[in-house]
Structures are given as structure tokens and as C-alpha cells.
Amino acid sequence: MQSNAKRPRVVIVGAGFGGLNAARKLAGRDVEIVLIDRTNHHLFQPLLYQVATAALAPSDIASPTRAMFRRDRDITVIMGDVTGVDTARRVVAIRETGELAYDYLVLATGAAYSWFGHDEWAAHATVLKSLEDAETIRLRLLGAFEWAESRTDAAEIARLLTFVIVGGGPTGVELAGAIAELARSTLARDFRHIQPAAARIVLCEAGPRLLAGFPPSLSDYTLRTLGELGVEVRLGANVEMIDAFGATASGERIDSANVFWCAGTEARPAARWISADAARNGAAQVEPDCSVPGHPDIFVIGDAASLAGADDKLLPGLAAVAKQQGKYVAEVIARRIAGRPAPGPFRYHDLGTLAVIGRSRAVAHLGRVRLRGFPAWLIWSLVHLFLLAGFRNRLMVYMNWSWAWFTYGRGARLITGIPPEEESAAPLRDETAQAAKRPRPAGTVLRS
Amino acid sequence: MQSNAKRPRVVIVGAGFGGLNAARKLAGRDVEIVLIDRTNHHLFQPLLYQVATAALAPSDIASPTRAMFRRDRDITVIMGDVTGVDTARRVVAIRETGELAYDYLVLATGAAYSWFGHDEWAAHATVLKSLEDAETIRLRLLGAFEWAESRTDAAEIARLLTFVIVGGGPTGVELAGAIAELARSTLARDFRHIQPAAARIVLCEAGPRLLAGFPPSLSDYTLRTLGELGVEVRLGANVEMIDAFGATASGERIDSANVFWCAGTEARPAARWISADAARNGAAQVEPDCSVPGHPDIFVIGDAASLAGADDKLLPGLAAVAKQQGKYVAEVIARRIAGRPAPGPFRYHDLGTLAVIGRSRAVAHLGRVRLRGFPAWLIWSLVHLFLLAGFRNRLMVYMNWSWAWFTYGRGARLITGIPPEEESAAPLRDETAQAAKRPRPAGTVLRS
Numbered sequence: 001m002q003s004n005a006k007r008p009r010v011v012i013v014g015a016g017f018g019g020l021n022a023a024r025k026l027a028g029r030d031v032e033i034v035l036i037d038r039t040n041h042h043l044f045q046p047l048l049y050q051v052a053t054a055a056l057a058p059s060d061i062a063s064p065t066r067a068m069f070r071r072d073r074d075i076t077v078i079m080g081d082v083t084g085v086d087t088a089r090r091v092v093a094i095r096e097t098g099e100l101a102y103d104y105l106v107l108a109t110g111a112a113y114s115w116f117g118h119d120e121w122a123a124h125a126t127v128l129k130s131l132e133d134a135e136t137i138r139l140r141l142l143g144a145f146e147w148a149e150s151r152t153d154a155a156e157i158a159r160l161l162t163f164v165i166v167g168g169g170p171t172g173v174e175l176a177g178a179i180a181e182l183a184r185s186t187l188a189r190d191f192r193h194i195q196p197a198a199a200r201i202v203l204c205e206a207g208p209r210l211l212a213g214f215p216p217s218l219s220d221y222t223l224r225t226l227g228e229l230g231v232e233v234r235l236g237a238n239v240e241m242i243d244a245f246g247a248t249a250s251g252e253r254i255d256s257a258n259v260f261w262c263a264g265t266e267a268r269p270a271a272r273w274i275s276a277d278a279a280r281n282g283a284a285q286v287e288p289d290c291s292v293p294g295h296p297d298i299f300v301i302g303d304a305a306s307l308a309g310a311d312d313k314l315l316p317g318l319a320a321v322a323k324q325q326g327k328y329v330a331e332v333i334a335r336r337i338a339g340r341p342a343p344g345p346f347r348y349h350d351l352g353t354l355a356v357i358g359r360s361r362a363v364a365h366l367g368r369v370r371l372r373g374f375p376a377w378l379i380w381s382l383v384h385l386f387l388l389a390g391f392r393n394r395l396m397v398y399m400n401w402s403w404a405w406f407t408y409g410r411g412a413r414l415i416t417g418i419p420p421e422e423e424s425a426a427p428l429r430d431e432t433a434q435a436a437k438r439p440r441p442a443g444t445v446l447r448s
Numbered sequence: 449m450q451s452n453a454k455r456p457r458v459v460i461v462g463a464g465f466g467g468l469n470a471a472r473k474l475a476g477r478d479v480e481i482v483l484i485d486r487t488n489h490h491l492f493q494p495l496l497y498q499v500a501t502a503a504l505a506p507s508d509i510a511s512p513t514r515a516m517f518r519r520d521r522d523i524t525v526i527m528g529d530v531t532g533v534d535t536a537r538r539v540v541a542i543r544e545t546g547e548l549a550y551d552y553l554v555l556a557t558g559a560a561y562s563w564f565g566h567d568e569w570a571a572h573a574t575v576l577k578s579l580e581d582a583e584t585i586r587l588r589l590l591g592a593f594e595w596a597e598s599r600t601d602a603a604e605i606a607r608l609l610t611f612v613i614v615g616g617g618p619t620g621v622e623l624a625g626a627i628a629e630l631a632r633s634t635l636a637r638d639f640r641h642i643q644p645a646a647a648r649i650v651l652c653e654a655g656p657r658l659l660a661g662f663p664p665s666l667s668d669y670t671l672r673t674l675g676e677l678g679v680e681v682r683l684g685a686n687v688e689m690i691d692a693f694g695a696t697a698s699g700e701r702i703d704s705a706n707v708f709w710c711a712g713t714e715a716r717p718a719a720r721w722i723s724a725d726a727a728r729n730g731a732a733q734v735e736p737d738c739s740v741p742g743h744p745d746i747f748v749i750g751d752a753a754s755l756a757g758a759d760d761k762l763l764p765g766l767a768a769v770a771k772q773q774g775k776y777v778a779e780v781i782a783r784r785i786a787g788r789p790a791p792g793p794f795r796y797h798d799l800g801t802l803a804v805i806g807r808s809r810a811v812a813h814l815g816r817v818r819l820r821g822f823p824a825w826l827i828w829s830l831v832h833l834f835l836l837a838g839f840r841n842r843l844m845v846y847m848n849w850s851w852a853w854f855t856y857g858r859g860a861r862l863i864t865g866i867p868p869e870e871e872s873a874a875p876l877r878d879e880t881a882q883a884a885k886r887p888r889p890a891g892t893v894l895r896s
Binding site: 039040041057058059060062064066067070073076077078079080094097098131132135142143146147149150151152189190191192193392395396399403409411412413414415416417 | 487489506508510514515524528542546591594597598599600637638640641843860861862864865
């Protein structure tokens with residue numbers, strides 16, 4: 001890659017909502033743009049739970065990043081893993097590839113799940129952040145019913161058919177509602193020995209209400225609606241332990257083969273790369289123009305950044321914030337290069353928040369307007385179809401949703417990716433896996 | 449699972465074309481049917497190469513088996529791994545689940561790839577048999593272009609952009625043609641540093657012509673057409689070595705990071721389970737009614753069986769043979785239970801064979817009719833759409849094909865499933881992976 005002496009180079013790390021919008025807005029502004037991401041695709045995270053619950057295929061919500069910028073000859077897309085930044089030499093290090101010099105740097109590296117100091121739980125609970133995570137949840141979810149169908153021990157069947165979701169934010173609520181509908185509708189008549197509709201779904205939230213970012217009246221509606229779907233909601237439930245056999249929340253033991261973790265997030269290590277001050281969740285503390293104190297040419301945006309809004313409260317970790325910050329820093333950089341005055345500080349325009357609970361059930365908080373039920377669900381559906389990148393993805397998601405609406409079916413009910421050595425043993429980890437490998441006495445077999 | 453004393457139980461192992469059709473035909477015939485498969489889905493293998501080349505999503509060509517039999521209350525579907533058969537006690541052993549008694553047993557376990565005694569090649573070449581295989585090929589294929597884009601060493605770039613396909617049967621031809629179109633059309637304008645259209649695609653066939661099962665005139669057409677697509681075809685090329693850096697065929701060394709194995713197949717171990725005589729490829733030798741000599745209640749069908757046709761030649765390993773045998777053994781079993789005379793020996797009705805080479809290019813051998821080019825391609829498309837199980841899959845495949853036809857795009861260009869420890873290092877295996885982890889000298893970096 002040769003340097004073009006005439007044009008400054010902007011390196012953007014991360015092709016999520018923030019990085020993508022920064023690149024789009026900078027294209028054609030007489031800069032050279034390099035967009036680096038660890039994957040080859042932009043992922044539409046708001047619909048990731050639908051991949052996890054077999055409603056959509058991974059390719060329905062992900063688009064190859066370089067195809068999105070095919071016509072922007074100023075933009076080079078690189079699939080690579082950034083491992084650090086040398087702010088003195090102004091280079092970004094990419095694993096096994098080398099270094100890349102920058103004139104301006106935009107770090108939009110997003111967030112990962114935080115285990116609140118209990119990293120050992122990661123071995124027993126599944127998170128939902130990447131397409132791989134979604135496929136792992138799909139494997140465990142669909143696999144639990146399959147494995148239960150051929151088991152004879154009632155306690156083991158009950159453990160396989162108990163799903164614990166930790167975290168009552170939008171992801172936890174969406175996942176709990178979708179699992180309930182999968183068990184009660186889609187799978188209801190597909191088994192001969194187990195009753196999928198009898199599956200237990202427990203949603204544990206440490207705080208006093210679900211969807212803490214929404215007005216209390218919508219939290220109440222969500223609680224009621226999840227109850228109608230058969231989800232057991234535990235409020236004020238502190239998860240104290242997750243192991244191979246289940247979870248303990250505020251003293252209550254729940255035997256479960258399937259614990260899904262949708263609790264707190266933690267910024268990816270952008271702040272550490274540049275030795276910036278970080279908030280408690282690891283997000284870099286930035287100036288009102290999203291630049292890093294002492295490094296006016298480095299910007300951190302989205303979930304990787306910690307910035308207060310107009311009301312002095314920290315901006316939430318939402319796609320809308322990342323998108324607006326991406327466009328904003330592109331404008332800051334373009335103006336600085338052109339020698340024009342900087343825009344005012346970043347201002348987040350809250351266009352509203354939406355969360356879906358299930359079929360025809362959602363909540364919407366749009367300024368002073370609060371909607372619930374079918375109207376909110378319709379808005380949620382239309383907004384998400386509209387926000388999806390690319391005509392093909394919109395069409396495919398629309399078709400899948402329409403098909404699911406009429407048939408209660410789910411189009412991506414695939415179990416793939418079982419590690420060969422633990423095939424069929426997936427629900428039984430650690431000690432149980434060993435026990436399970438011993439042949440069972442003839443009395444417990446399927447037909448004696 | 450309790451035995452029903454009134455009705456005999458038919459256990460079918462494998463939910464491929466053979467097992468699925470046996471189950472369908474037996475449904476409602478006053479038998480209890482248990483269908484066991486290692487996966488939860490029926491896979492439409494003829495389109496697997498389109499998943500491998502990012503044209504279709506995995507869920508487009510796979511349907512959950514138990515959903516297909518939702519309304520057949522006589523059929524129990526079990527996801528499990530059969531590990532053996534006790535013919536004396538008439539039970540099937542399922543890993544970690546127990547034993548399952550049968551009155552009649554249908555083994556439809558299919559075939560896997562054979563390495564012709566070179567099992568060590570499996571570490572360096574990828575096969576195409578399961579959805580996981582297809583996703584691995586997709587990862588390597590799309591990854592090769594991504595990794596080449598950020599490399600500076602010309603030899604390494606050339607190695608990454610060289611694709612070797614071993615085996616000139618239908619799968620090898622389809623894969624080679626699809627990779628050529630991916631490189632020359634879909635990806636052509638998406639990169640800034642490499643020329644995807646300059647990728648080398650080498651197809652090695654040990655025999656004297658491609659598609660040996662077709663008439664020679666269609667083999668000639670296939671050879672010519674692949675040449676037009678830029679595929680280098682090597683006939684009479686014996687692969688002598690596959691390692692981490694490429695392959696050697698009849699003395700010619702081809703440096704390549706991507707070797708795909710579509711050569712011979714080997715039956716899965718059904719014959720060994722029942723100690724039946726096996727052909728050289730491991731397939732069980734069966735009687736003219738597909739039963740196993742000495743075990744009139746056990747049937748082996750499809751790729752797992754070795755049976756001569758009316759012309760004394762062994763029946764080919766085709767979906768059509770497996771399907772017809774599945775229906776045939778269902779009839780044999782149903783008649784025997786009803787005390788009616790057995791049907792005549794199995795007769796394969798050859799409805800023709802089809803293979804696709806690329807966009808608007810295919811060959812068709814339908815009795816005396818030989819077609820090539822667009823007419824053959826149209827028949828291929830319609831037949832495959834028709835044969836796909838389920839309205840949803842047909843619709844999705846039709847939509848994806850239409851979209852690809854007009855845009856030359858591919859809807860499933862996702863790289864997922866990179867093992868965490870070798871992230872970004874995937875094209876560099878064994879010794880090279882070690883070397884690659886050493887930091888490179890500053891002179892070889894992207895921008896010095």
C-alpha cells in the first residue's frame with residue numbers, strides 16, 4: 001500500500017454502525033480511507049437475536065463490507081485484527097500483516113460482554129454479540145429439545161428444557177420472548193416424547209424493572225407480556241453463580257443446561273491501545289468532539305467511547321449514537337483538512353428507542369409518544385427493515401418475517417457446528433460429560 | 449419409548465435421500481417408524497457447492513427433519529449418533545442415549561470422502577459433504593482474497609489466489625466453475641490491491657476425461673467451457689502429495705493455500721456394524737431386494753450399499769438411486785408385514801443425469817437426449833428447484849438465484865467460524881503459521 005502524499009489518510013477501525021457511517025460520510029472528501037475490521041461483514045446487531053432463535057439466516061443480517069464500498073475507490077477495506085496503536089509514530093499494528101500509518105484515526109471497536117469479574121462463567125454461559133455467538137445459541141437452543149427427546153431421566157429432561165437468560169435489557173427481553181414463542185408455537189407439535197411447550201424460560205434481571213432505559217409504564221407492559229408468553233421474570237435477581245448444571249440467582253438455584261448471558265457490556269480495548277483514560281466499563285473518555293484528550297487526530301466513537309450527553313448523563317450504547325458520532329467525526333475531520341472551522345460539540349439526537357417482545361408485541365418510546373403492542377411492533381418491523389443495509393437483505397428478512405407470520409415457522413432451524421469430539425454430548429459438560437460416556441445399564445434404555 | 453406390541457418397529461438410520469423416502473413411503477402403513485440422523489436436518493446435497501461458493505445460505509438447502517414429519521404421528525425423529533448394531537439382540541446402539549430395538553432396520557448412512565490411503569492429506573485439503581464442510585470452504589475461499597489484499601509478498605499473494613480442486617466429477621466441475629465465476633465476476637471490482645480475476649483455478653482429474661459418467665461429447669463440452677471460464681484442467685493428473693503449501697499432481701508442483709478434495713467416496717461404516725461383506729469402497733453388498741445376505745430384516749440402501757443394476761454395472765452413487773431404493777424397501781417391508789408377496793428385485797429407473805458448469809452452462813444426459821449450454825442449464829435449475837424439499841426453501845433458492853442472475857452478486861458472502869487461536873492466520877498452517885507469528889521487519893509493512 002503506497003502512501004499518497006497529496007491526500008491525508010483516515011484509518012477507521014471497526015465496521016459497525018460507527019465506523020461504517022464515518023467511512024460513508026468521508027467518501028469523496030479528498031481523503032484516503034482505510035476501513036479495518038476483524039470480520040468481512042457489517043453486522044446488523046439489532047436482529048442478531050433472530051439468528052440465535054432460528055428466525056433468520058446469518059447472511060440475512062450481514063453484508064460484506066467491501067461490497068458496500070465497491071464504487072468508492074477512495075476506500076480500502078481490510079480484514080484484519082488490530083492489535084495496537086503507536087501514537088508517537090502514528091501507525092496502527094495489524095496482526096500478521098504489518099503496520100499502517102494514519103493521519104487521522106477513528107476507533108469504533110464496539111463492546112463485548114462483561115462477566116463482572118466472573119470470567120469463569122464464560123465456560124458455562126453463551127453471549128450474543130457476533131454471528132458465531134448467535135449460531136452457538138441456536139445450536140444449544142435447538143439441540144436442547146433434540147437431546148431431551150431421546151433422554152429418559154426426567155430431571156435431565158427438565159434441565160435440558162430450562163432456559164435461563166441473564167439481563168433484562170432489550171437483548172434479554174427479545175431473546176426470552178423469542179425462545180418462548182419457539183417452544184410454544186414453532187416446535188410445539190414436532191416431538192413425540194417431550195412437550196416443548198412445557199419448557200421453562202427464566203429471565204433474571206438484577207435491577208427493579210425490565211428495560212431500564214424505557215419509561216416505567218413500558219417496563220410494566222413488558223413484564224406483563226412476557227408473563228403471558230410464559231416467561232418467569234425474576235426482578236432484583238443477582239446472579240451469584242453459573243456452573244455446568246445451571247445458575248443461582250439471589251439464592252434460588254435453577255437447574256439448566258442453557259444459560260444465556262445478556263447482562264453488562266465492556267468496551268473493546270481501544271482505550272488501552274492509546275493509553276487514554278477509561279470509564280469503569282473500559283470505554284475511552286473523549287472530548288466533546290469525540291477526540292481523545294492530548295491526541296486531537298484520534299477519535300473514539302460508539303460503544304468504545306464514554307461521553308456525556310446534553311443532560312450530563314452518559315450516552316447509551318445504542319446503534320443510533322454510534323451512527324451519529326460516525327457522521328460527526330467525519331465532518332470534523334473533513335473540515336479540519338479543508339481548513340474550515342470545527343463544528344460545535346457532538347449532540348445526540350434521540351429519535352426514540354424500540355424493543356420487541358414477541359409476535360405483535362413491542363414497546364416504543366419516541367419522544368413524548370409511548371406505544372405498546374401491535375402499533376409499536378409495526379413501527380419496530382418497518383424501522384428495522386428500513387435500517388438494514390442493502391436491498392437483498394431487506395427483501396430476505398421481509399420474506400422470512402412474512403413466512404413466519406403466516407406459518408409460525410422459523411426458516412433457519414439448523415443445528416450445525418457441533419465440535420466432533422463432543423457430538424451428541426453438547427448438553428453435558430465437565431463432569432456430566434464423563435459420566436455420560438459410560439454405557440448406561442440396560443434398564444434405562446429406550447426400549448428394554 | 450415404550451414398545452407397541454401390535455405394530456412392528458422399523459428403524460431407519462440416516463435422513464438423506466434414501467432414509468427420507470423410506471420413511472415417507474412407510475408412513476401410515478401400520479408400522480412404528482423411528483428415523484435417526486446425526487444432524488437435525490435433511491440436506492439437499494446437490495446444491496451444497498452453492499453454499500461453499502457463497503451463493504446460498506445453509507438454511508436454504510436444509511430442512512429440519514422433524515418438521516417434515518410433523519403430521520406423521522407414526523414417525524419419531526431422533527437426533528443421535530448410531531455407533532453399532534447388535535443383530536443377535538436386534539438393537540441399534542445410539543451414543544449416550546442407549547439402545548433401540550428394531551423389527552426391521554434400514555441403513556441409509558451414505559458416504560464420506562476417501563483419501564485413497566492418504567489420510568494425512570485431510571489436514572491440508574477440505575472436502576464437501578456436510579454443511580460444516582461447505583462453510584469451511586466458504587471461509588477459505590473468501591478468506592484467501594481477504595488475506596491476499598493485505599499481503600505484500602507476491603509469491604504469498606499468488607499462493608493465496610491459487611485454488612486446486614481434486615476430482616473431475618460433477619462436484620469438482622461445479623465447484624471449479626463456481627469459483628471461477630466468483631473470482632471473475634462477483635469479486636472482480638471489490639479489491640484495491642489484488643486482481644481477483646487473475647486468480648488461478650486448477651482442476652485435477654486422474655482419468656482421461658471430466659464427468660466420466662456422462663457421454664464423451666458432454667465431457668468435451670465441459671472441458672471447453674471450463675477453459676473459457678479460465679479454469680486450468682489437468683487430465684490424467686494423479687495427485688501424489690498434498691501439504692500445507694500446495695499439491696503435486698503427476699510431477700507438477702502447484703503452490704496453493706486452497707486445496708479442495710472432490711475425489712473418491714467411501715461408504716460410512718454400516719457394513720461393519722452388521723459384519724456384512726463390503727465392496728472395495730466399504731459399501732455393503734446386498735441382495736437384489738436390498739436386504740443383507742443372512743439378515744432378511746436388514747436393508748442397506750443408497751451410497752452405503754453396493755448393488756449391480758440391470759446391465760451388471762454397479763449402481764452409481766446418485767440421489768435418484770437412494771430415493772428409489774428408499775421407496776422400494778418401504779414397499780418390501782410393508783408387503784412382508786401384510787403377508788403379501790414380495791415385489792420383484794430392485795430396478796433403477798435412470799431418469800437422466802445433470803451437471804452444471806456455470807451461469808447458463810450445464811450438461812444433461814436424459815436417455816437418448818444430450819443437452820448442453822442454456823437448455824441444459826434451464827432444466828438443471830428447474831429440476832433442482834422442484835426437488836428441493838419444502839416451499840420455503842424453493843422460494844428462497846429461487847429468489848437468491850434470480851438476484852444473482854441479474855446482479856452477478858452472491859448473497860452469502862460471509863466469513864464466519866475462524867478458530868480464535870488462528871484468527872487471521874488461517875491461510876498459513878503448520879510451519880508457516882509459526883513463522884507468520886514473528887513480527888515482520890519494518891521494511892515489509894503496508895506503508896514504510
